[in-house]
Amino acid sequence: MTPVKIGLLGLGTVGGGTVNVLRRNAEEICRRAGREIIVSKASARDLSRARICDTSGIELVQDPFDIVNDPEIQIVVELIGGDGIARELVLQALENGKHVVTANKALIALHGNSIFAKASEKGVMVAFEPAVAGGIPIIKAVREGLAGNRIEWLAGIINGTCNYILTEMLDKRRDFHDVLQEAQTLGYAESDPTFDVEGIDAAHKLTILASIAFGIPLQFDKVYIEGIARITRIDVAYAEELGYRIKLLGIARRTKEGVELRVHPTLIPHRRLIANVDGVMNAVVVKGDAAGPTLYYGAGAGAEPTASSVVADLVDVVRTLTGDPENRVPHLAFQPGAISAIPILPIDAVHTAYYLRLSAEDRPGVLADVTRILAGHNISIEAIIQKEALTEETFVPVILLTQQVLERELNAAIREIEALDCINRPVKRIRVETLG
Numbered sequence: 001m002t003p004v005k006i007g008l009l010g011l012g013t014v015g016g017g018t019v020n021v022l023r024r025n026a027e028e029i030c031r032r033a034g035r036e037i038i039v040s041k042a043s044a045r046d047l048s049r050a051r052i053c054d055t056s057g058i059e060l061v062q063d064p065f066d067i068v069n070d071p072e073i074q075i076v077v078e079l080i081g082g083d084g085i086a087r088e089l090v091l092q093a094l095e096n097g098k099h100v101v102t103a104n105k106a107l108i109a110l111h112g113n114s115i116f117a118k119a120s121e122k123g124v125m126v127a128f129e130p131a132v133a134g135g136i137p138i139i140k141a142v143r144e145g146l147a148g149n150r151i152e153w154l155a156g157i158i159n160g161t162c163n164y165i166l167t168e169m170l171d172k173r174r175d176f177h178d179v180l181q182e183a184q185t186l187g188y189a190e191s192d193p194t195f196d197v198e199g200i201d202a203a204h205k206l207t208i209l210a211s212i213a214f215g216i217p218l219q220f221d222k223v224y225i226e227g228i229a230r231i232t233r234i235d236v237a238y239a240e241e242l243g244y245r246i247k248l249l250g251i252a253r254r255t256k257e258g259v260e261l262r263v264h265p266t267l268i269p270h271r272r273l274i275a276n277v278d279g280v281m282n283a284v285v286v287k288g289d290a291a292g293p294t295l296y297y298g299a300g301a302g303a304e305p306t307a308s309s310v311v312a313d314l315v316d317v318v319r320t321l322t323g324d325p326e327n328r329v330p331h332l333a334f335q336p337g338a339i340s341a342i343p344i345l346p347i348d349a350v351h352t353a354y355y356l357r358l359s360a361e362d363r364p365g366v367l368a369d370v371t372r373i374l375a376g377h378n379i380s381i382e383a384i385i386q387k388e389a390l391t392e393e394t395f396v397p398v399i400l401l402t403q404q405v406l407e408r409e410l411n412a413a414i415r416e417i418e419a420l421d422c423i424n425r426p427v428k429r430i431r432v433e434t435l436g
Ligand SMILES: NC(=O)c1ccc[n+]([C@@H]2O[C@H](COP(=O)([O-])OP(=O)(O)OC[C@H]3O[C@@H](n4cnc5c(N)ncnc54)[C@H](O)[C@@H]3O)[C@@H](O)[C@H]2O)c1
Pocket: 009, 010, 011, 012, 013, 014, 015, 043, 044, 045, 046, 064, 078, 079, 080, 081, 082, 085, 103, 104, 105, 130, 131, 134, 187, 188, 189, 190, 191, 300, 301, 302, 303, 306
């Protein structure tokens, strides 16, 4: 099948990340989409600026209208930002019958209604998964996964820059402005970072989430917005003392009187999972009447996490170009002819860490015997606890945490340990996963 040609408007943080992900995972993406996706053109204001991606094979242009007016380009990916030229470009791309993928939450929040109307008129798609919560597939989760629910409320940390600032202020007692500058260097912040710290970016995203959750029009101007610029390290410390953490939350809640739409700093009890979502990470809790509360967590900003959502939308669009309409999404996500028989490993081929509990005779040299056996199988020890013998006991519990090791090796070591005279019970083993 001929590749699908796409054009990127903007080749900055997200644009560069998108090129990298499309290239690195080209084969896997093709097996899912059913067609190869190639970036044939990309625009940037300053073509001499250093990029985070290799642009070989991509025609670089300064005028983004070159791309939206190029008849070869089937999908336009808008990664410029703002609601100025980006809006003109998106509307022109739609007018030209092209599908659009955009990460631009400001554009969708402020002009989504007219953009979607144009897309419907032209029979093309506008996909915007990267616009909300970066790499978290929250749009698909709310729009599709929770389609059977009456959604009661949703609340989330949906601005990575603010979360990064609040985390650094709390954990490292750092100054607000230093951390904001770092977030800009890391490519998290908007081109105008007041959009982040004043809560405007989070409000753009909340506007979109509320529309797809409650079936209401996009109405950014109705959102209550309060940012974090007035949060001091003193507030952060006092909140901690009270058992709370301060987070910038976006909250959309359906009530008998109407819908609450608000973005503001919020004290959240430490015991709540979302209070422990730190750094640039985002998290959204959605409460549906059938599913109850469901939590979505992941990187809310950054080149490749956001690019992950850009590419997910591209695969969605390409599937409509090629897939049999009744079978838009292959049952097992990959095209039927593209399922690969990657071998499933037996449990003894697994690499993990272990908790081991031994019952060992309380006499000198026992630990040396055990550690010698483990060392003989290249098993490093992370930690050891040796309990004192109770009065009449001659065998005591010895607890070990190992580092990562092949289960087959550990099995051999356990057999040798259990054969020692100083061990009087089978070794208890529990696998350890840090899930980092
Ligand atoms: N950075 C992130 O982590 C992230 C995450 C989610 C969504 N987004 C959104 O993605 C979009 C792009 O963000 P980014 O971080 O990649 O921005 P960026 O500043 O790194 O890149 C913007 C690109 O657009 C080009 N550009 C800017 N203004 C232009 C103009 N007037 N005409 C032509 N080209 C222009 C720039 O040259 C650059 O190549 C924004 O809408 C942003 O809100 C960013």
